[in-house]
Structure formats: structure tokens, C-alpha cells
Amino acid sequence: MSAAQPAARGEEIVREEGAQLDFSQSMSYGDYLHLDELLGAQHPLSPTHNEMLFIIQHQTSELWLKLMLHELHAALDCVRADALQPAFKMLSRVSRIMEQLVHAWDVLATMTPSEYTALRPYLASSSGFQSWQYRCIEFRLGNKNAAMLRPHAHRPDHLATVEAAWRAPSLYDEALRLLARRGLPIPQTHLDRDWAQPYAAHAEVEQAWLTVYRSPEDHWDLYQLGEELVDLEDAFRLWRFRHVTTVERVIGFKRGTGGTGGVPYLRKMLDTVLFPELWTLRTDL
Numbered sequence: 001m002s003a004a005q006p007a008a009r010g011e012e013i014v015r016e017e018g019a020q021l022d023f024s025q026s027m028s029y030g031d032y033l034h035l036d037e038l039l040g041a042q043h044p045l046s047p048t049h050n051e052m053l054f055i056i057q058h059q060t061s062e063l064w065l066k067l068m069l070h071e072l073h074a075a076l077d078c079v080r081a082d083a084l085q086p087a088f089k090m091l092s093r094v095s096r097i098m099e100q101l102v103h104a105w106d107v108l109a110t111m112t113p114s115e116y117t118a119l120r121p122y123l124a125s126s127s128g129f130q131s132w133q134y135r136c137i138e139f140r141l142g143n144k145n146a147a148m149l150r151p152h153a154h155r156p157d158h159l160a161t162v163e164a165a166w167r168a169p170s171l172y173d174e175a176l177r178l179l180a181r182r183g184l185p186i187p188q189t190h191l192d193r194d195w196a197q198p199y200a201a202h203a204e205v206e207q208a209w210l211t212v213y214r215s216p217e218d219h220w221d222l223y224q225l226g227e228e229l230v231d232l233e234d235a236f237r238l239w240r241f242r243h244v245t246t247v248e249r250v251i252g253f254k255r256g257t258g259g260t261g262g263v264p265y266l267r268k269m270l271d272t273v274l275f276p277e278l279w280t281l282r283t284d285l
């Protein structure tokens with residue numbers, strides 16, 4: 001077989017398929033996806049080989065966070081409008097994205113402490129702690145903390161977005177309002193409050209969820225909502241765990257570039273509970 005044959009066959013396949021080959025007058029793949037901007041946004045500051053991994057890992061994470069927020073906002077609107085079926089679809093997508101981010105740690109973990117130490121000085125005081133999209137997700141899921149607004153003060157546009165997420169009812173707050181609309185007794189303190197304050201678990205809320213979980217057939221969609229929320233928190237917990245473990249692998253107990261204690265701070269965050277009564281009810285079921 002001559003060397004020209006496979007190439008000729010390749011040309012024939014493209015011709016037979018009728019693939020479009022000229023994009024001088026129409027929109028191409030790269031045009032639609034704005035790939036020039038996307039692929040032109042990696043600007044390593046160090047001479048190290050591994051910085052490209054570090055940048056792309058974070059940029060792809062931020063893209064997934066963007067989609068999570070898009071889905072979360074829509075899911076919140078649906079729960080508010082009693083449209084649970086579309087909300088379930090969106091929440092399940094949010095959980096799958098979080099799982100994707102959990103697996104993404106495997107790629108970053110190929111970077112050794114020696115490799116990271118070489119690029120770390122170039123990061124200066126930047127840190128994931130300053131991710132405004134991450135903070136919006138935390139707030140939309142109900143982990144409210146006013147101190148987390150401060151790192152965004154230098155960007156009034158981002159500050160306004162994070163502040164709006166902080167002041168708004170969270171997904172869990174909306175779920176409890178839904179339970180109340182369905183006739184389940186939710187204390188007034190949990191139906192109308194200062195939503196910027198951290199959520200406080202309440203025995204009556206657990207009782208309401210227990211009613212749902214004790215007879216799923218009578219409350220099937222609320223039962224499904226409860227399990228969707230638990231799926232999401234489960235995936236979030238895994239992400240936090242992989243984060244702190246990866247951080248310990250690469251910087252040990254050094255302080256973080258964001259100014260926190262580093263691993264001890266991230267370990268404290270592992271204690272966060274987003275939807276407390278959905279977990280405690282299991283003991284009492």
C-alpha cells in the first residue's frame with residue numbers, strides 16, 4: 001500500500017460526507033465558542049511547566065461554577081413557582097457538576113509539592129478564597145457568612161452579585177417555604193427572616209421532613225426534593241474533602257496565600273452542614 005492511499009481515502013471520506021470546509025462566510029465552531037478568547041486566556045507568570053495545569057484546572061472549575069450558578073438560579077425559581085419536576089432536573093445537573101469537580105482533583109494531584117512550591121511565589125496573595133462564583137454558590141446553598149463579602153470589596157460589580165446571593169433566601173429556605181405551602185408545619189421564624197443570617201436548625205423543621213420521609217407515597221415530590229438536596233450536599237462534602245487533602249499533599253501546613261491558616265481552615269469548613277434536618281432526620285426515622 002502506497003503512502004498516498006490513506007490520505008486520498010481521508011479526502012474521499014470528507015468529500016462523500018459533504019462536510020462544510022469553507023467558513024469565510026458562515027459561523028464556525030471556534031466562532032460560536034469564542035475559542036480565541038477562551039484559549040487566549042492562559043498567561044503563566046512563572047517559567048514552570050506546571051503552571052499551565054494550575055491555570056486550566058482553575059479556569060475550567062470556574063466555568064463549571066458558572067454553569068452551577070446558572071442551574072441553581074433556575075432551580076430556585078422553579079421551587080419558588082412549585083415547578084418541582086424541572087427543578088429536580090436542574091438540581092441533579094448541579095450534583096453531577098459537583099461530582100465532575102470532585103474527579104478533577106485527580107488531575108491536579110499529579111502536581112508534586114516540589115512542582116507547586118516552584119510556582120507558588122508567583123501566585124502572590126491570590127487564592128480560591130477570593131472566588132466570587134464559589135461564594136455565590138455557598139450563599140445560594142445557605143452557608144451564609146458576612147465576612148466572606150470582604151475579599152470582593154475591590155470589585156464593586158462582584159461585591160454586588162455576592163451580596164445579592166447573601167441577602168436572598170437559599171435553596172433550603174425556599175424548600176422550607178414549599179413545605180409550608182404544602183401544609184407541613186414550619187415555624188414562622190423559618191418562613192420570614194433575615195435571609196443573610198446563617199440558618200439555624202429547628203426541631204419542628206425536622207418533624208416536617210420526618211412526616212415526608214415516613215410516608216413518601218403521600219409526599220413523593222417533597223421526598224424526591226429532600227433526596228436531591230442530600231445528593232448535592234454529599235457531592236459538596238466530597239469536593240471539600242478532596243480540596244483539603246490535595247492542599248495537605250502540596251503545601252502541608254503552610255499558611256494559605258489568602259491569609260488563612262490553610263489546612264486547619266479548610267478542615268473547619270468540612271464541618272459545614274447545609275441542610276441539617278435532612279441529615280438528623282435519618283437517626284429518628
Ligand code: HEM
Pocket residue numbers: 057058061062108116127128129130131134243246247250251255256257258259260261262263265266269
Ligand atoms: C494546589 C492546589 C490548591 C491549593 C494549594 C489550594 C489551597 C487553598 C488554601 C490554603 C485555601 C484557604 C484560603 C487561603 O488562605 O488561601 C484555599 C481556599 C479555597 N480554594 Fe483552594 N487550593 C488549591 C486548588 C483549588 C482549586 C482547584 C479550586 C477550585 C476552584 C480551589 C478553590 C478554593 C476555594 C473556593 C477556596 C475557599 C474555600 C472556603 O472558603 O471554604 N482551590 N485553597
Ligand SMILES: N[C@@H](CC(=O)c1ccccc1NC=O)C(=O)O
Pocket residue numbers: 058120123126127128129251255256257258
Ligand atoms: N491558596 C493557595 C493558592 C491557590 O490555591 C490559588 C492561587 C491562585 C489561584 C487559585 C488558587 N487556588 C485555590 O485556592 C496557596 O496557599 O497555595
